[in-house]
Amino acid sequence: MLKIGAVAAGFTRDLEFDLSRVEALIRHGRREEIQLLVLPDAALGGYLTDLNEPDLDDLPPALDPDDPLIAKVIAMAGEMVVCFGFCEAAGPYRYNTALCVTGDGVLGKHRKVHQPRGEQAIYAAGNEFAAFDTPVGRIGMMIDYDKTFPEAARALSLDGADLIACLCAWPTSITNRAPRMNEDRQSRLFDLYDRSRAAENQVVLVSSNLTGSIGSMRFLGQSKVVGPGGDIVARTWSKAGIATAEVDVHAEIDNARRVLHHLDERRPEAY
Template identity: 55%
Template sequence: MSTVRMAAVAAEFGRDLEADFATIEWLIARARDAGVRLLALPEACLGGYLLSLDGDADGRDEGPPALALDGPEIQRLAALAGEMTVIAGYCEADGGERYNSVVCVTGDGVLGNHRKVHQPLGEHASYSSGDRFHAFDTPVGRIGMMICYDKAFPESARAIALDGAEIGVCVSAWPCSRTNAARDLAEDRWTRRFDLFDRVRALENQIVWLSANQSGTFGSLRFVASAKVVDPGGEILAGTGVAPGMAIADVDVARALETARRSMAHLRDRRPETYALATAANP
């Protein structure tokens, strides 16, 4: 495959869907002008995240609007994407359940959807949990998606890599530390963890990695931004730092994976027969 210009966004989103779509339309237009073919937007960019991770936020908020995967809002997102492959987080409605989800679209419609599996703190009070990780084909390569806390678990990224993902995309609403928060976000321990997870997940699976995140504040949460593109060796090719922005990088995906896996190929050299304890049920 030829070189793909890809971008990950750090931006602020809230409950007002029309305002969110205005921001998304502006970001897509900016990315299109820059020649971007793959654009990753943050978790919950359609409708905003939760005001708090302490359960129901004291009843102050009903949460983001729940949208159907085949509903008009996702169709609108696809129309905005056009020829571009766009990934965006939203609250998914399915029957009586609500999921923290991320969707991948082009102008042709939905290419993939993922429901967040790992739920931090009180998030389970607002969302049901997903139950799988998978990869799917897109015009820019085979992609696997995850959401925020999913990337704290090595099994998540390994699952999409084993399903053939060439590009891992993690969308987040990752806040700074709730205790002993640093005045400078760049020095916050949760910012460092966010960056470490991104680099390690790319390196251990030798895949290209896009990380999008919310910025600004929402309710009691202050987000660390830090959107980035990471190569299969764990090196950051482009990043926004702790400010809002768009991290853009050109990657020849096939060549990057081939180069990274030429001698020490982590997926090839696995010894799954020795990992029984690692896959056993929780103690």
């Protein structure tokens, strides 16, 4: 059995505050014997203030992957597998980046490929989806808008990922915000994409998300663990917390693929 935690929490421009929050979440996860902890996108430095007109004077701080703050998160992880997001500095470019680490170092890295309007003016786009081996299984990562595109999760599954970690900074609708968060169209889409990507590929999907607000952005939370049949096995709703589930990953995937094996039954020549 693998104990998984999907985090819903808020993060800010204050990197020391963010680091202390990450430390508290990892410490809590260790007490709960969580083996895979997935933090949201932008866990170090927060997300953009707006997607229509991002405030260029209030951008997330860009960190080099060798930055001492990154090294501190790696050290905090210890034996736990921890995924977290930050704004990566790479020469003249910024990337919306996720790292997967243990105390031994970086296991995998993903630069967000698909960008909504607003991000394109700030971040360069990544160009690949690749799974990687970890102490808890083979993992692939996506960053929020990536999961809107079925090809992203499919590419990771074809690369052998049994677990997909989707790190999000997913807000309520910016064009037609509902008065109640659970009625917002983005709330429905967020859950729909999580469940669909898991069921399409018959994998375990771990979806984390920001909570709270920054600028005009109000984040949904709704972190969750989804089984390979598209069933939500743990979730946080809109408040901060950790959705925790114990999953026998290989047994659940084998059971889901026992009769219908979607990856084997594809017909790429017809697409």
